[in-house]
Amino acid sequence: MVRQYIDNESIRFIRLQPFNKVKSFDCGDADLNDFILNRATLFDKYMLAVSYTCVDINDTSRPLAYFSLANDKIATSDFPSMTEFNRFRRKQGFxxxxxxxxxxxxxxCRLAVDICAKKQKLGTQVLNIIKSMFVINNKTGCRFITVDAYLAAVPFYEKNGFRMMNLEDNDPHTRLMYFDLMDLVA
Known part of the structure; x- marks a missing residue:
């Protein structure tokens, strides 16, 4: 049973390991469901991505949400021209x-909220946890969070402070977006 309102004290995040495979999850998107149910542990095994499940502390058997992270970079190749990349660098104050x-x-890499926990702002809470992971405990030096956002999810990411990487991104399924972690430090 999911509470009517989920708060930070009633959830916890568990790093997914091969021995604690997710058995049940439905966010309404077949690809996102398939990843957490069938492929996430393989990505971890081959050190390609790390996944975390978000669970209610009173019922850890079914994830309310999950996310996967991998290393990335923002580079000149992400922009249509060096001029655009230079604008990006100036805008970030380098x-x-x-x-x-x-x-x-x-x-x-992926972020999904189970249908049973939709409309409770859990996705925003998950993003805030991810942001804090790299602001509070930034072990390797990480300035940005990037995401290839599904077109339908672009407004969600914009509402949570993400910006378009470049305006000439014409991918028919996703938009490359970023969040500057310095926005939380400054």
Whole structure:
């Protein structure tokens, strides 16, 4: 039974391991369901991505949400021209001596909320946890969170502070977006 309102004290995040495979999850998207049910542990085994489930502390048997993370970078190749990349660097406030060809990021590979927990702002709570993971305990140096957002999810990410990487992104299924973690530090 999911509570009417989910708060930070009633949920916890568990790193998915091969021995605690998810048996039941339905977010309404077959690809996202298939990943957490069948492929997430293989991505972890081959060190390609790490997945976390979000569970109610009173019922850890079924995830309310999950997310997967992998290393990434924002680089010149993400922009249609060097001019656009330079605009991006200036907008982020990089001084001239820190204008590199790429900047460290973490890729939010997947994020999904189970149908039973929809409309409770859990997706925003999950994003806030991810942001805090890299602001409070930034072990390797990570400036950005990136996501290839499904078109239908773009408004959700925008509402949570993500911006379009470039306006010339014409992928028919996703948009490359980023969140600058310095927005939380400044």
């Amino acid at each position: 001084p001239n001596e820190k204008r590199l060809k790429s900047y460290p990021a973490v890729k939010l």
